[in-house]
Amino acid sequence: MNSFTLFRRSLFQVTDLNKAKKMPFWKVILYAIFLSIILALPLTKQLFSIMQDIKEDGQKIAAKLPEFKISDGKLHAADDVEGFIYQTNSIIFTFDPAGKRTVSDVTADSVGTAVSLGFLQDKFVVALPNSGAADSLLGANQFEFPYSKGTLDGLNSQDLKQGLDEASMPFWIKLVIFIFTLYPTFINLVINLLMITIGANLYSKLRLYKLRFLDCLKIATYSMTLPVIISSVLHFVNQSFDDSFLIVFISLLVFFFAVRNEKRQEPPLA
Incomplete structure (x- = not known):
C-alpha cells in the first residue's frame, strides 16, 4: 500500500x-x-492578495506624488511642495521633504495589517505590522534606507510611477x-x-x-x-x-x- x-x-x-x-x-x-x-x-493566498493590494495602493499613492528627486543624500522637491500623509487599506504613506516627521513617527503609523512607508528628508522607511512574523522571518519589523548610502540616489517621481505601473511579482x-x-x-x-x-x-x-x-x-x-x-x-x-x-x-x-x-x-x- x-x-x-x-x-x-x-x-x-x-x-x-x-x-x-x-x-x-x-x-x-x-x-x-x-x-x-x-x-x-x-x-x-492571503499573502499574495496582500501584496497585490499593496501594489494597487502604491499606484494610487504614486499618482498623488509631486515632482521630487533624491540626490546628494537628500529628498528634493519644489519649495511650494508640502508634505502629506496618505492612507489606503494596506499602506500608510508619508511624504516629508521638509523633515517634520521622524522614523518613530512613521513606525507608529503602522497599525493593524497596514504597512507604513515614508519618504523622509534623509531616508526611506518601511515599517511592517508588529505581528511577530516579521521579527521571526526577517529579524525586524522596521527598515531604514538612508539616501546617503546611494541605494536610492537618482530616484524621482516619474521613475517611481513607471516602476509601479510595470511591476509584477516574479515566480521566484x-x-x-x-x-x-x-x-x-x-x-x-x-x-x-x-x-x-x-x-x-x-x-x-x-x-x-x-x-x-x-x-x-x-x-x-x-x-x-x-x-x-x-x-x-x-x-x-x-x-x-x-x-x-x-x-x-x-x-x-x-x-x-x-x-x-x-x-x-x-x-x-x-
Whole structure:
C-alpha cells in the first residue's frame, strides 16, 4: 500500500489506516510535508492578495506624488511642495521633504495589517505590522534606507510611477513567500502530530494493542489527512481560525477507528 492509497482511504475508509504502520518512515515524513502544503495554501493566498493590494495602493499613492528627486543624500522637491500623509487599506504613506516627521513617527503609523512607508528628508522607511512574523522571518519589523548610502540616489517621481505601473511579482518571489509560509506551518503540524501520537500511544497501551510508538506516529500522520483538509477549507473562509484543537481532536477520533481491529496482547495474569 502506498501513500496515495492511504490518502484515499483516509477520506473514505479510515479503518484501513492501520496499514500505515508498515510504511517506510521517509515516506511518512514526505506525507507530513504534503499535509503542511495543504495547510499553507490559505495563508499563501492571503499573502499574495496582500501584496497585490499593496501594489494597487502604491499606484494610487504614486499618482498623488509631486515632482521630487533624491540626490546628494537628500529628498528634493519644489519649495511650494508640502508634505502629506496618505492612507489606503494596506499602506500608510508619508511624504516629508521638509523633515517634520521622524522614523518613530512613521513606525507608529503602522497599525493593524497596514504597512507604513515614508519618504523622509534623509531616508526611506518601511515599517511592517508588529505581528511577530516579521521579527521571526526577517529579524525586524522596521527598515531604514538612508539616501546617503546611494541605494536610492537618482530616484524621482516619474521613475517611481513607471516602476509601479510595470511591476509584477516574479515566480521566484512567489516561491520564497511559499517556503517562508510552509516552514512555520510544518513546525506547527509536527507539534500537533506529536501531541496526537502521545495520546494515540496512551490509548493503544490502555487497549493492549500491539503498537509501538513509531507505529502510532505513522498511523496518526495519515489520520491527520481529513482534519487538515477541513482546517484548510475553514482557513479560506476565516483566516483567523485556530485549527490546532480541531486537528488534534479529529485526528485522534480517526486513529481510534483506524486501530479498532488491531490485535491485542494477552492481559497480564493477576
